[in-house]
Amino acid sequence: MLGIDKLSYQSRWCRVSPLRKCALYLLMMVLAFALPPVGQAVLLLVIAAFTCWLLRVGPVRYLRWLAVQLGFLLFGVMTIIFSASHHAQALLWSVPLGTLHIGIDAQGIGVANQTFWRSLAALAATYWLVLNLPFPQLIILLQRLRVPRLLTEQILLTWRFIFILLDEAQAIHRAQSLRFGYRTLPGGYRSLAMLISMLFSRVLLRYQQMVTTLDVKLYQGDFHL
Structure with a gap:
């Protein structure tokens, strides 16, 4: 068995209906996209704690799972924070590069902050579903959804x-x-x-x-x- 399979079978919710899990996952995703950054951070902590309790794993191991995707997320966030402009006054901090100024955009910081917490909350919700849904239940769920x-x-x-x-x-x-x-x-x-x-x-x-x-x-x- 794969590691992900072992975790899903040792979950406390292993035998819970896959439709209920799917409904809760959709609720988590709606909250992850609808809440402000502070609410998304709180949602991330709640989902992480709930996942650790269901799977009987420690927080350090869970953080290792998040760290796998964190590098890609940070790289994407950095591309949002940094911007290019012909006017240095439009940026909080900039470095001249020819006729352009490359630096930190004030509006980009807000967008990056929201994107960062939204992505982590959505990632935690997806981890929760994948790690608590054994493969036979996935097949049942696909059949119920008329795939x-x-x-x-x-x-x-x-x-x-x-x-x-x-x-x-x-x-x-x-x-x-x-x-x-x-x-x-x-x-x-x-x-x-x-x-x-x-x-x-x-x-x-x-x-x-x-x-x-x-x-x-x-x-x-x-x-x-």
């Missing part, structure tokens, strides 16, 4: 092949490690290249085996969901 069956089947098969891909990659990597394939940096690069080439061939072989199995079971084009 096209073909799309649901594609999601199911993609999820299945993620495990096949990881299983084959771990088996190849284990065999290479036992033969000291990653002992040196050049050897590690060669082993990694071999792993990638072998991985796709073995995944295609597993796919052919699955197709053969489905043909033996008289597969008619529809999966039982």
Whole structure:
């Protein structure tokens, strides 16, 4: 199982109806976009505390999850704060660059502040849904929302092949490690290249085996969901 799967199955709300979870998620998202920055910060703290309690994890681990996306968010916020203008008086602080002045825009600070807290609140709400919704409940939710069956089947098969891909990659990597394939940096690069080439061939072989199995079971084009 993936780490995200383990967390969703250990959640206190593991067996709660997925429709209720979806409704609460939509409420969180509406609040994340409608509240002012102070309210969004409070909402972020509430969702974070609620998520930690449901998943039985500590705040440090939760902050590590947020840190994964924080770098991209900060980079986007910085592009909002800094602006270019032909007049230095229009900026709080600027550096001349040819005929332009690049610096901090007062209006951009307000927009960046709102964008920062709104994004974090929405991200926390999305984390809450993903980490508390096991994959079988996701399939049920998609069916209840009348998502096209073909799309649901594609999601199911993609999820299945993620495990096949990881299983084959771990088996190849284990065999290479036992033969000291990653002992040196050049050897590690060669082993990694071999792993990638072998991985796709073995995944295609597993796919052919699955197709053969489905043909033996008289597969008619529809999966039982």
